[in-house]
Amino acid sequence: MALINIIYLTVLACLLKDVNSQRTPTISHITQEQIRDIGGQVDLDCSVHYSSEYPVIWVKYDRLKTTESIPLSSNAALIIRDSRFSLRYDDATATYTLSIKDIQENDAGWYQCQVLISITNKITAEVELQVRRPPIISDNSTRSIVASEGESAQMECYSDGFPPPKITWRRENNAILPTGGSIYRGNVIKIPSVHKEDRGTYYCVAENGVGKGARRNINLEVEFAPVITVPRPRLGQALQYDMDLECHVEAYPPPAITWLKDEIQLxxxxxxxxxxxATADEFTDTTLRVITIEKRQYGIFTCKAQNKLGTVEGKVHLFETIIPVCPPACGQARYGGAVSIAPSAATILAAFGIHAARVFTRIFHTKH
Incomplete structure (x- = not known):
């Protein structure tokens, strides 16, 4: 950049060396702001009166860094070597036209037409070229977030592009947002008090009418204490048969799960x-199979789930029945409903025989 500035000043000095005093030049016309798509073309006009003895140049510069400017042309000749740029001069209107074809994103900026009066004096006029650009999600946008239940949470989404993109938020499957409704507009979405139902994928969508827009998936994880659901709190089974005890656990982070009987871990x-x-990050089904049940194994079983946010317990009462419950007594791997089913007629007769024998024994002992 320093080398370009040196060349620029050298050219300026040479052009001014032989300039004689005359009527002060004026810029009578400059093209107004231009907006173009990438790959398009633009003509920038600068009409100057009384400038025949003065250098007229086009310069591209950065308004934020006024010391950084790139000279593009001098009078009717280009300085920059770029086949996309060309310069025309119309003597009848004293107009210098800078043309740019196959416009690129970095062509956007301010273009200044300058008439150099002296090494310290010049008159200028400028035009801004804006290039339409599809949205791009900025790196400073949220990628993922973890919050504990009851805490506040905030997700941010920013985008570059021209025209400036508009940001909208959605949830996966168009679920209701914590802010209410299925769509939220704005760069920042705030949740004052996070609930476990708020967890999931949020979509940040940036659109400005150029291209297809941009989207980022932001995952919100909500940490919460375990919750246990016991689908069958009371289960009956006959001696010497198996039985499955079940608990459904919901928690995040995933909890440690244990089963206890009479306060002894099994x-x-x-x-x-x-x-x-585990059916998902937050859901775990746990099953305790009691094998070939003995008399001492009837009673209260406890399933316990614990993570850093809390501990919870669920109770299952296993009691004795005469008729075996099928499944799992019939050997199936899956426990269906809570309906007791005799596996066969022979099993029913055997069970009634055992029951009759016990009744007869009690009567006999009572009489004697």
Whole structure:
């Protein structure tokens, strides 16, 4: 950039060396603000009176950095070597036309027409070229966020482009936003008090009518204490048969899950089989299979879930029945409804036989 400025000043000095005093030039016309698409073409006109003895140049410059300017032409000749740029001069109207074809994004900016009176004096007029650009989501936008239930949360989305893009927010499957409704407009969406129902994917969409727009998926994770649902709090099964006890756990972060009987933690062995199945980051189904039930195994079982935000327990009462419940007594892997089903007629007769024998025994002991 320093080299360009040196060349610019050198050219300026040479052009001014032989200039004689005459009537002061004026710029009578400058093209108004121009807006173009990438790949388009633009003509920038500058009409100057009384300038035949003075250098007229086009300069591209940065308004924020006025010391950084790039000379593009001098009178009717280009200085810059770029096949996309050309210069025309109309002697009848004293108009210098700077043409740019195949416009690129970095062509946007301010173009100044200058008439150099002396090394310290010049008259100028300027025109802004704005280039339409499709939206791009800025790097300073939120990518993901984790918040604890009850806390406030804020997601931000910013976009570059021209015209300035407008930002809208949506949720996955057009779910209702915490702000109400399915659409929110603005760069920042605030949630004063986060609930676990607010978790999920949020879409930040930037649109300005150029291209297809831009979108960023922002994932909101909500940390919350475990919640346990017991689908069947009371279950009956006959001696020497298996039974599945179930708890559904909802929590984030994923909790530690344990099963207890009489305040003693259970583990996998010949009497119990514990399994956990995560259906999502926040949902876990846990099953305790009581194998070949013995008398001492009837009673209250506890499923316990714990994460950093809290601990919760669910209770399942396993009691004795005469008729086996199928499944799992019939050997199926999945427990269906809570309906007791006899696996076969022979099993029913055997169960009634056992029951009749117990009744007869009680009567016999009572009489004696």
């Amino acid at each position: 583990s996998n062995n010949q009497h119990y089989r514990i399994s956990h199945f």
